[in-house]
Amino acid sequence: MAETIQSEMRHTGFLGLLQRVGLSGRALVMAVPYAWLLLFFLIPFLIVLKIALAESQMAIPPFTSLIENVEELKYQITVTFYNFHYMVTDDLYIVAYLNSLKIAFISTICCLLLGYPVAYAIAKADPKWRAPLLMLIILPFWTSFLIRVYAWIGILSNNGVLNNVLLWLGIIDQPLQILYTPVATYIGITYSYLPFMILPLYSTLEKLDNTLLEAAADLGCPPWKAFLKITLPLSVPGMIAGSLLVFIPATGEFVIPELLGGPDTLMIGRTLWTEFFNNRDWPLASAVAVALLLFLVVPIMIFQNVQGKQGGHP
Amino acid sequence: MANAQPSRTQTKLEPWRDPNEKPYVRIEKVTKKFGDFTAVDDVSLSIYRGEFFSLLGGSGSGKTTLLRMLAGFERPTEGKIFIDGVDMSNVPPYERPVNMMFQSYALFPHMTVEANIAFGLHQDKVPAAEIKERVADALNLVQLGQFGKRKPHQLSGGQRQRVALARALVKRPKLLLLDEPLGALDKKLREQTQFELVNIQEKVGITFVVVTHDQEEAMTMSSRIAVMNRGYIAQIGTPTEIYEYPNSRMTAEFIGSVNMFHGRILESEPDHSLIRSDEANCDLYVSHPGHLAPGTECWVAVRPEKVTISKEPPPTGDGRNQANGVVKEIAYLGDVSIYEILLDTGKRVRVTAPMVTRRTEMPITWEDRVYLTWRPFAGSVLTN
Numbered sequence A: 001m002a003e004t005i006q007s008e009m010r011h012t013g014f015l016g017l018l019q020r021v022g023l024s025g026r027a028l029v030m031a032v033p034y035a036w037l038l039l040f041f042l043i044p045f046l047i048v049l050k051i052a053l054a055e056s057q058m059a060i061p062p063f064t065s066l067i068e069n070v071e072e073l074k075y076q077i078t079v080t081f082y083n084f085h086y087m088v089t090d091d092l093y094i095v096a097y098l099n100s101l102k103i104a105f106i107s108t109i110c111c112l113l114l115g116y117p118v119a120y121a122i123a124k125a126d127p128k129w130r131a132p133l134l135m136l137i138i139l140p141f142w143t144s145f146l147i148r149v150y151a152w153i154g155i156l157s158n159n160g161v162l163n164n165v166l167l168w169l170g171i172i173d174q175p176l177q178i179l180y181t182p183v184a185t186y187i188g189i190t191y192s193y194l195p196f197m198i199l200p201l202y203s204t205l206e207k208l209d210n211t212l213l214e215a216a217a218d219l220g221c222p223p224w225k226a227f228l229k230i231t232l233p234l235s236v237p238g239m240i241a242g243s244l245l246v247f248i249p250a251t252g253e254f255v256i257p258e259l260l261g262g263p264d265t266l267m268i269g270r271t272l273w274t275e276f277f278n279n280r281d282w283p284l285a286s287a288v289a290v291a292l293l294l295f296l297v298v299p300i301m302i303f304q305n306v307q308g309k310q311g312g313h314p
Numbered sequence B: 001m002a003n004a005q006p007s008r009t010q011t012k013l014e015p016w017r018d019p020n021e022k023p024y025v026r027i028e029k030v031t032k033k034f035g036d037f038t039a040v041d042d043v044s045l046s047i048y049r050g051e052f053f054s055l056l057g058g059s060g061s062g063k064t065t066l067l068r069m070l071a072g073f074e075r076p077t078e079g080k081i082f083i084d085g086v087d088m089s090n091v092p093p094y095e096r097p098v099n100m101m102f103q104s105y106a107l108f109p110h111m112t113v114e115a116n117i118a119f120g121l122h123q124d125k126v127p128a129a130e131i132k133e134r135v136a137d138a139l140n141l142v143q144l145g146q147f148g149k150r151k152p153h154q155l156s157g158g159q160r161q162r163v164a165l166a167r168a169l170v171k172r173p174k175l176l177l178l179d180e181p182l183g184a185l186d187k188k189l190r191e192q193t194q195f196e197l198v199n200i201q202e203k204v205g206i207t208f209v210v211v212t213h214d215q216e217e218a219m220t221m222s223s224r225i226a227v228m229n230r231g232y233i234a235q236i237g238t239p240t241e242i243y244e245y246p247n248s249r250m251t252a253e254f255i256g257s258v259n260m261f262h263g264r265i266l267e268s269e270p271d272h273s274l275i276r277s278d279e280a281n282c283d284l285y286v287s288h289p290g291h292l293a294p295g296t297e298c299w300v301a302v303r304p305e306k307v308t309i310s311k312e313p314p315p316t317g318d319g320r321n322q323a324n325g326v327v328k329e330i331a332y333l334g335d336v337s338i339y340e341i342l343l344d345t346g347k348r349v350r351v352t353a354p355m356v357t358r359r360t361e362m363p364i365t366w367e368d369r370v371y372l373t374w375r376p377f378a379g380s381v382l383t384n
Helices: A002-009 A013-020 A025-052 A082-089 A091-124 A127-142 A145-156 A161-169 A182-207 A210-218 A223-234 A236-251 A255-260 A268-278 A282-312 B063-071 B113-123 B128-141 B157-169 B187-204 B215-221 B239-244 B249-254
Strands: A067-071 A074-077 B025-034 B037-047 B052-057 B078-083 B098-101 B175-179 B207-212 B224-229 B232-237 B259-268 B273-277 B282-286 B297-302 B307-310 B322-332 B336-343 B348-354 B369-374 B379-382
Touching (some): A025 A282, A082 A091, A091 A236, A145 A161, A145 A255, A182 A236, A210 A223, A223 A236, A268 A282, B037 B063, B037 B078, B052 B215, B063 B078, B113 B157, B128 B157, B128 B187, B157 B187, B187 B215, B207 B215, B232 B249, B249 B379, B259 B282, B273 B297, B282 B379
Parallel strands (some): B098 B175, B175 B207
Antiparallel strands (some): A067 A074, B025 B078, B259 B273, B307 B369, B322 B336
16 A cells, blocks of 8 residues: 555656666755865866876976886876975965955955945945945946956056046156066955955945944943944944955956056066976976965865854854 | 733822923924925923933834924924923934934944943943943843853843843933834833833933833823824823823824713713713713813714623613613633624624623524723714
């Protein structure tokens, strides 16, 4: 009796086939993101790791293979940590890493200082204005990232918009050299990543319960102090989320320092590019990439933790 | 409900009856408009020191807006508010000698219970040692001595309510405003907390203004109640006055349940009124001072518990305050039973009778013809 009911409950067709191999619809749905991560994250990473453990050679592909067939049924695995060792001993890489962290850190602070007032203003705006204002924040994403960075060359160059305006206003009498300096890199990164700071900050500030501020006022706290004691501490999760969303990609940034930063703005993304395409040293470049990832795993894990907490305690 | 009411008004002074007593809070012709909508409409009100004053009304009656104007979160469109003689028109919320307990409690989620309670004292630059002492006292007052180090999300709803109360009380405000203080608690806890709130108020001696939509809560706790309806005050009085002598159909129907008999004045004398009611199919004799011209349209309100129900016809009298009809509905509530009687005129009358006997011995059942009588003092004459 029970068996007939069970057999009736079985689906036919594709779902039935899945059930027969022991997969429910639920497991299938869960499998999709894992399959995605496996296919587009873990496997590529393992390939990069494999290259990082090989030696450079003048051939196609330009690195030695991990497993070699020495004689029939005898395989030899060659692993070399030479690239990692080289990276630690040569100043260039350490300096590039530290410089990347510094540039990313300062840019993140700039984004935070600029983004917080913007996010706060949008969150406090009349509800009917919030959606259009957020739209304006997102609008730049509709044009190519590359074009927007190029546009900054036109603005910052010696006879660009900025210098011309400053000269015309009489504030300076000689064009400022901004383009191809670290300052231009900071401007470029801050500009490009600002929306990633504003959006999580906005969502935290918008959720902030206004009665908390009324309660603070009621207990004798003037508005500016209530901001410091209530709004600011309660928006820390948004600040952390926004900062990591800026800091993580900014550390590995290549395009902005390449286009705006000039030759001496050393960042790890550019070093990576040089190793890959100028020196054709794929194993070393891969080692640099693996190290960069390890550097960023820590902030990514903090980010995940903050996200989890935000979900847990509204 | 009425029997749960502590006899506050008899034991306490009634400052509002003393013409020499100065009101502590004076609301003068206050109107508040939001765009075209008038939330509070020309309200004037005096509250005296040490009162437990309730603003009672349904949603949209303007009671919360009035409370928020006392706190300073809203500014009156017209009119003035004085607290202890000082005009509050240009005083921002953070400088008012007033504290509020919010309906949502509005506890700061990133601070411990202690830090929440100490918050207001820190704003006043109270010395650290004194803050510690006062916070501890406040926690003991609301019986949360052990919970100082917890965060609000680690507390139950009832505990959070107490923290909110302690936080509002610890500054010893001249006036404590409570917005639906028991609204988020379940029924059992609410009943306990009602009495506790009254005890705390008597202990600290602070003037309380409470907003509530729950008439039972207002009756239990208040020294006086202002019944609000669509922005205006329908009636102000002690719980007894409001219940026994409603001044309008609105108040009578909002507080408890009531039977309304439509009629016209026959006699209006200093000691009584006589009303002819076609709905009740009898003359209604009301032993309160009458001041209406004969022929005036009016309603007589009679509370269900003041009507006597019997299967025996009453001994012949003048036929006043007597009606008869058929029992249509009976609701057995344990302590009382509610009967709904259909009069021959088509009017339905509600009667509550205490269950002195066991239900099995209950003599009255469905479709019985019953006789209703009530005493001359039971009714109130209302015109609007």
